[in-house]
Amino acid sequence: MVDDSTKMAPNQVEASKNYWAANIRMIAISLVIWALVSFGFGILLRPMLSGIPIGGTDLGFWFAQQGSILVFLALIFFYAWRMNKVDQQFGVEEE
């Protein structure tokens, strides 16, 4: 599975390194949010959110049962949109 695209010129090597770094940064930001809404607001930080009432319970309950799912959706679409732009920026998008 080693095709022609793997044999790159030096400046391409540099570009693909930068591209990968940009990707890792996007992934890291997204995963911080991913963990914050589910493990954070939904579970570990729920006591801190218990003062915010919502529909007979508190915000932590809402994050655990609905909010985190909505944020997950937003995250995936944001990442897809953003990375497809980054692909073009670095000139590594598919032909």
Next chain:
Amino acid sequence: MDQFTINLIFVAASFALYIGIAIWSRAGSTSEFYAANRGVHPVTNGMATAADWMSAASFISMAGLIAFTGYDNSSFLMGWTGGYVLLALLLAPYLRKFGKFTVSEFIGDRFYSQTARIVAVVCLIVASTTYVIGQMTGVGVAFGRFLEVSNVTGLLVGACVVFAYAVFGGMKGVTYTQVAQYCVLITAYTIPAVFISLQLTGNPIPALGLFGEHTNSGEPLLTKLDAIVTDLGFKEYTLHHADTFNMFLFTLSLMIGTAGLPHVIMRFFTVPRVSDARWSAGWTLVFIALLYLTAPAVGAMARLNITEMMWPNGTQNEAVSVEMIDTDQRYDWMKTWQKTGLLDWEDKNEDGRIQYYNDKSEAMQARAEAAGWQGNELTKFNRDILVLANPEIANLPGWVIGLVAAGGLAAALSTAAGLLLAISSAVSHDLIKGAIKPDISEAGELMSARIAMAAAILVATYLGLNPPGFAAQTVALAFGLAAASIFPALMMGIFSTRINNTGAVAGMLAGLTVTLIYIFLHKGWLFIPNTASFSDSDPLLGTVKSTSFGAIGAAINFAVAYAVSSMTKDTPEEIKQLVESVRVPRGAGSAVADH
């Protein structure tokens, strides 16, 4: 027309629809079978993937587990959706770029090792077989109710249908059949929920009704629910009672497991482009979220309805009378479900009433003594019946009940059949042809596929008779196994160039073995009842239940792979280049079969 006939019509009509579409869009060859979703729009692919993935666990079992536990079981909701974030960010685009068809092919190539490929196949078979056991539990419940026979008879009939369905083969891999299955499944799940949400809160959207106002009492629905369940000695529905560490681990295991399930990952190998792999994961989650945002509402509202049925005059007054259960047609669902053996009641104190309460609560014991109760009289309420019984409990029209029966069967059968196909092709193609006997004839390969499928279904049926848990719990064990074995190998394969063949093999073996042993210690060796040394109420490692161990298994996998790799020879240059090429979208051709 009686309910049995209505159910039969709905089930038969939905099956006719799937078979009709399968024949109409029949793929002729193996490569067409694999490539069926190439050139399919990401939205359509997402819908098909959602149908493929949502099984008896999501449809039949999950809302019931939430209903009887409340907040503590939110792990299922977060875990089974959060995994798609990992899939979309960490795996899907790179595996699409790699351009083969199966997970074991990627692991075999990336770790340049036939052993790695075989170990991956073994991990896949173990996780998938456990998954099928959970499906068979759901199939037994659905068929038992639908045919109005005992759970055991339902399971045996269901096993035959699943086997025929899988051998027939037309249901899997044809995207449009799965789109139809998704439509049936989501309609069947949503319609009763909308009806019930309207009845209870006046809000037609169940997800909003959950946080809305209970029309009869004027209080918020969840406040009302908390009040009536605590009146009967049960724990508050909305509060956190479970061990926090275990809940954290369980949620994480389900997330990692979702991103490590071969039959889900496979769907992203064949989308047209790398950018489509990213979108496709998003669309899949949209269609899954439609069910997952409704499920907590279904659970809470059903719990409220059931409790009010058992206490028609309020929880502080007399319980429902045996006479009422026998004569009032609103209680007919109890008698139909009693036939399956999954629901039962007994008038222990012979006062002509059925008291449903938590007889382990001290406050209730005082009240029970004063009132002359002799323990909870709703003696059996299997969690897995809740979703299927829900429309009957809410007294919805017969056609809604028929629709839910069709939806439950669609969910259970499509996933069970899909998994059996995955197991049989792993055994015949990857294991026997790929490793043990490369010169096997095509007829021999086909024969071994059939034998593997038959063996898997026999094992799953036998263990489905005495399942290690409710459908969703058994499926959660399968996710733990996938989390501990497949996911770390894939992630390290993409994000590290340093992990080598020996490291990956050692990591997968360590993760799988330790997790499997931990599960067997708690659920019985090979899930055979009465061979367990520990139980999940008092687990070996403090509070870590066997369903939550997958995350620890994954950590072991990562650690072992890293340690072993750093002590052994670095990866060859061409593998480093392979990893580099997987990381950039440019140059992604279409997927090619490794035949």
